[in-house]
Amino acid sequence: MLEKINHSSGLFSLALVAFALAMPLVMGSTATAGVVLVFAIAAAACNLLLGYAGLLSFAQGSFFGVGSYAVGMVLKAAPGAGLAALLVCVAAGMIVALAIGMLSIRQRGIYFVMITLAMAQLAYFAALSFPQLTGGENGLLDIPRPITGLEGIMGEGTVQYALIAVVFVLAIAFLRLVVRSPFGRALDAVRENEVRAQTAGYDVQKLKLLAFCLSGGITALAGALYALQLRSAPLSNIDLMTSETILIMAILGGRRSLLGAAFGALAMTLMAEQLSHLWPRWQMIVGFVLIAVVLFAPNGLGGAWAHWRARRSVRAGDHA
Amino acid sequence: MNIYLFQALNGLGVGMVYFLLSVGLSIIFGLLGFVNFAHGALFLIGAYTAMFVTAQTGSFLLGLAASFAVVAVIGVVAERWLLRRTYRMPHESQILITVGLTFILTEGVVMIFGPEAQQVPMPDILAGVLMLGAYPVPIYRVFIFAVCAVVGLGLWFLFERTLFGARVRAGNESSEMLNLLGIKVSRVYALTFALGTGLAGLAGGLAAPLRGADPSMGAEAIVIAFVVVVLGGIGSFSGPLVGGLIIGVTQSMMSAIWPEGARLAIFIVMAGILLVMPKGLFGRA
Numbered sequence: 123m124l125e126k127i128n129h130s131s132g133l134f135s136l137a138l139v140a141f142a143l144a145m146p147l148v149m150g151s152t153a154t155a156g157v158v159l160v161f162a163i164a165a166a167a168c169n170l171l172l173g174y175a176g177l178l179s180f181a182q183g184s185f186f187g188v189g190s191y192a193v194g195m196v197l198k199a200a201p202g203a204g205l206a207a208l209l210v211c212v213a214a215g216m217i218v219a220l221a222i223g224m225l226s227i228r229q230r231g232i233y234f235v236m237i238t239l240a241m242a243q244l245a246y247f248a249a250l251s252f253p254q255l256t257g258g259e260n261g262l263l264d265i266p267r268p269i270t271g272l273e274g275i276m277g278e279g280t281v282q283y284a285l286i287a288v289v290f291v292l293a294i295a296f297l298r299l300v301v302r303s304p305f306g307r308a309l310d311a312v313r314e315n316e317v318r319a320q321t322a323g324y325d326v327q328k329l330k331l332l333a334f335c336l337s338g339g340i341t342a343l344a345g346a347l348y349a350l351q352l353r354s355a356p357l358s359n360i361d362l363m364t365s366e367t368i369l370i371m372a373i374l375g376g377r378r379s380l381l382g383a384a385f386g387a388l389a390m391t392l393m394a395e396q397l398s399h400l401w402p403r404w405q406m407i408v409g410f411v412l413i414a415v416v417l418f419a420p421n422g423l424g425g426a427w428a429h430w431r432a433r434r435s436v437r438a439g440d441h442a
Numbered sequence: 443m444n445i446y447l448f449q450a451l452n453g454l455g456v457g458m459v460y461f462l463l464s465v466g467l468s469i470i471f472g473l474l475g476f477v478n479f480a481h482g483a484l485f486l487i488g489a490y491t492a493m494f495v496t497a498q499t500g501s502f503l504l505g506l507a508a509s510f511a512v513v514a515v516i517g518v519v520a521e522r523w524l525l526r527r528t529y530r531m532p533h534e535s536q537i538l539i540t541v542g543l544t545f546i547l548t549e550g551v552v553m554i555f556g557p558e559a560q561q562v563p564m565p566d567i568l569a570g571v572l573m574l575g576a577y578p579v580p581i582y583r584v585f586i587f588a589v590c591a592v593v594g595l596g597l598w599f600l601f602e603r604t605l606f607g608a609r610v611r612a613g614n615e616s617s618e619m620l621n622l623l624g625i626k627v628s629r630v631y632a633l634t635f636a637l638g639t640g641l642a643g644l645a646g647g648l649a650a651p652l653r654g655a656d657p658s659m660g661a662e663a664i665v666i667a668f669v670v671v672v673l674g675g676i677g678s679f680s681g682p683l684v685g686g687l688i689i690g691v692t693q694s695m696m697s698a699i700w701p702e703g704a705r706l707a708i709f710i711v712m713a714g715i716l717l718v719m720p721k722g723l724f725g726r727a
Contacts, residue, residue, distance in 0.1 A: 178534040225713060228720045232477050232533050232676075236668035237716065243665045244709035251703045362661055366541060373538060403553050409545030416538045417527065 127381065131298070134381070138294055141384050142287035148388070149395075152283035153351065158384075158391045159290040160348045165371035165383035166294050167340035172369075173377035174301050175333040176313030181222050181238040182368045184245035185215045185338040187360020189345030191249065194262035194355040204268045208289070208346055215342020216335045218245070223334035227327055230316070242365055249360050261356035265349055286347050293340055297380050300336060309333055341368070370412055376422025385423055448577045449698045450691045455583035457690020458590035459649050463663055464670040464682035465597065466641030472677035473610050473634045476525065477533050479540035481642050482664025483547035484513045488646025489655040490555055493562045502565040506589075506647045513643025514636040516547075521635040526628075544660065552657050559656035586648050593644070598679060610634055614677075669712050675724045684723060 127133045141162075145155035164186055171177040192214040196207040203210075222245075226237035249256045256262060272281045300306055311319040312326050320326050349355040358364065367390065375386025390408075397404035419426040467481045488509035496505035520543060528536050568585050571578035601607035609630050613620045621627045646663070653659070670689055674681030689708050696707035715723065 172534075178537060225716050225720075232471075232537075233672060233722075235477075235533070235537060236672050239665060240669045240672060240709055240712055244706065244713060247703075247706035247709060251706045362665070369538070369541075403549045405545050406549035406553075409542040409549070412542035412545070413524070413539050416535050416542070420535065 128379075131295075134298060135291065135295055137381060138291045138384075141381075142290055145388075146283065149391075152279045154391065154395065156283050156286045156351045157348070158388050159286050160344050160351065161368065161371055161387035161391065162384035163290055163293045163344040163347070164341050164368045165375060165387050166297050166380045167337045167344070168368050168372040169375075169377055169380060169383050170297055170301065170333055170337045170340075172372055173379070174306060174313065175309045175330055177227075177330060177334065178235050178369075179238045179334070179337070180235065180362070180365045180369070181219075181226075181242040181245075182337070182341050183362060183365030184222065184242045184360055185219055185341035186345035186348070186364050186368065187245065187249065187355075187357075188218045189215050189342030190349035190355035190359040191256055191262060192342065193346035193349050194265040195255070197266050197268060198262070198264075201266045202269070205270065205285075207268055208343060211342045211346035212339040215345070216339040218342075219335045219338020220331070223331045223338075227330045227334060239362070239365075242362060246357075246360050246362065249357060256357070257355075259357055261354055261359075262349075263354045265353050265355065267350055267353065282351060286351065289343065289347060293343060294380050294384070297340065301380070305329070305332070370408065373412065373415055374422055376424040378421065379424045382422050382424035389423065445698060446695055448574075449695045451574075451579070452583060453691035453694025454687060455586040455690070456649075456652070456694060457687035458587050458594075459645050459652075459686075460666055460670055460690050461683050461686030462590050462593060462641050462648070463645040464667045464674070464686055465594070465679065466638040466645070467667050467671060468638075468676050468678065468682050469597075469601075469610075469641075470635060470638035473614050474529060474631060475533075476529060477536050477540070478525075478638075479537050479664060480520070480543040480547060481540075481639070481667055482660040482662070483544040483551075484517065484639050484642040484660075485646040485649075485663035486551055486655075486657065486660035487516065487547060488513045488643030489562070489650040489659060490551055490646075491643065492647030492650050493560060493655050494555075496562070502568075502651075506644060509647030510640040510644040513646070514640030517639025518632050518636045520639075521632055525635075526631075544664075548657055548660055555655075557657055559654050561654050562650040564651035582651060586652075589648060593641070594679075594683065601679075606630075606633070666708075669708060673712060673715060673722050675722050678724075681722075681724055 127137050142159060145158050146152045149155040149158060164182065168179070168182050171179050189211040192211040193207050196203050196210050222238060222241040225241060226234050229237060250258060253259075267278070267282065270281055270285060272284065276284065301309070308319070308324055308329055311322065311324065312329055316326055345359060348359065371386035371390045372383055373386070374389050375382030375384065393404065393408060393411075397407060401407075415422065419429075421429070463481070463485055467478060470476055470478050491512045492502075492505040492509040494505075495508040496502050499505070524539070524543070525536075528539055564582050568582045570581050572581055572584065573579075601610060609620065609625055613627060613630055617627050620630070642663075646659075649659075666689065670682055670685035672685075673688060674683070674685030688711070692708050692711050693704055697704040700707070
């Protein structure tokens with residue numbers, strides 16, 4: 123079933139739409155359903171780096187936060203900008219990703235990881251140090267929502283959710299196109315064996331940098347949608363915890379599965395919703411889950427399921 | 443004396459704490475090729491241990507000793523039960539697993555000590571100031587500098603002049619060969635892990651009276667340690683020392699020039715150095 127969905131673009135889009143339609147029922151409100159879809163976009167963009175380009179980036183929260191701030195600044199300055207504000211956010215995210223990527227991608231392995239973390243911290247302290255732009259500790263408050271033209275037909279919460287859902291379907295479908303394009307195949311080659319890809323004539327640095335920028339732009343888009351959902355851009359959107367949350371969602375869902383990212387975001391949001399009521403120290407459980415997934419199910423929930431299915435069908439074949 | 447020069451001298455104390463923190467990370471990576479993201483959480487535990495033991499016994503020195511010992515024990519337990527399984531995994535998996543460990547350790551500390559920031563009093567004998575010309579130098583900074591210098595020299599001696607150090611360096615080159623020579627590699631690993639993590643604990647204990655103890659200091663520490671290591675290189679002694687001092691002095695000087703941006707400045711310095719020297723200060727393959 124999973125393979126079928128992965129192979130057919132029609133089924134894949136259908137699955138995305140079904141996920142977006144089912145979320146309000148699963149979560150009980152369009153507001154929390156919107157949060158799931160927003161983080162699904164961010165986690166899928168993280169997967170582009172983690173699962174396809176082979177880059178573990180701790181800067182995803184910076185892109186997310188930059189998107190939040192950008193949409194806030196644009197819409198507060200020009201409330202009539204409408205959905206064009208989202209395009210500004212994508213551009214802002216790509217520019218920040220270009221800057222961070224240019225410093226970090228020159229180095230490999232752990233140095234790359236450490237530099238993305240340090241640069242993410244730079245972005246955080248920059249947001250904190252310039253309160254006239256970002257609102258400092260309070261964040262940007264009272265961000266107006268853009269006018270979409272659907273206001274008369276549906277309630278405000280529904281319009282907001284519809285906007286998030288449409289962007290969700292488009293963004294993940296776009297990421298699927300990217301990973302299946304020749305560019306995506308080249309990323310596969312880089313991840314599997316960087317030296318070989320280089321010898322084959324690929325400009326490895328440029329490929330990685332492009333993937334980094336695409337991921338940054340889409341993550342910023344998710345951040346912008348989140349700010350519209352909250353009507354504010356809190357400082358916490360750009361902090362290290364946001365990077366870690368996005369990474370954990372991507373890992374939970376499976377680093378090579380874009381649809382899995384949506385389920386990773388769902389699992390994490392459900393945990394945050396349910397466990398935080400029961401136990402204030404619920405993040406300890408997240409720690410245990412993360413360790414267990416990396417140790418025992420490195421391909422995430424989707425991967426574990428596919429693995430179990432494959433083993434079962436092999437066993438069934440033996441008996442026949 | 444110039445105020446900036448004075449601030450720079452002041453920053454040497456903090457810089458030495460950063461050195462202690464990062465050299466632990468560096469030692470573990472050097473021998474085991476293992477990236478310990480939980481190093482910051484261990485720094486945090488060190489700070490709380492020093493606070494707790496000092497409050498219970500009334501002896502700050504005992505608190506410092508406990509911060510090293512307790513964290514070293516936690517490090518060894520984690521190595522035996524969890525981290526040893528990950529040595530053959532890619533660095534990315536090691537980082538993610540130790541991120542998970544960071545969550546567990548940090549939440550554990552909050553569970554025991556609560557989420558509020560707490561003051562850690564320094565012993566009276568270290569609380570005063572020395573007058574250096576017209577400028578007061580806190581005795582505690584001098585104390586930190588001295589402790590870290592002694593520990594640093596001790597580490598240098600341990601790794602360059604003793605049999606244990608020779609084994610660690612040999613394991614660095616080829617752990618298989620070390621094994622074939624009849625040396626229990628897993629014991630060398632465990633001891634190195636204890637030492638490296640213990641240093642993070644000691645750094646936390648030393649830093650506690652300077653900045654108090656609060657649950658966010660672990661995340662702060664791991665980022666600082668990474669910055670130091672990115673600048674100075676990993677697996678050596680001089681790298682963390684130079685990197686740590688640069689960061690400490692920058693932070694201290696900037697807090698006189700632009701207090702709001704002092705923490706921003708260390709990352710800008712790092713980005714600037716990386717822009718000019720993509721491989722860090724000492725270059726590496």
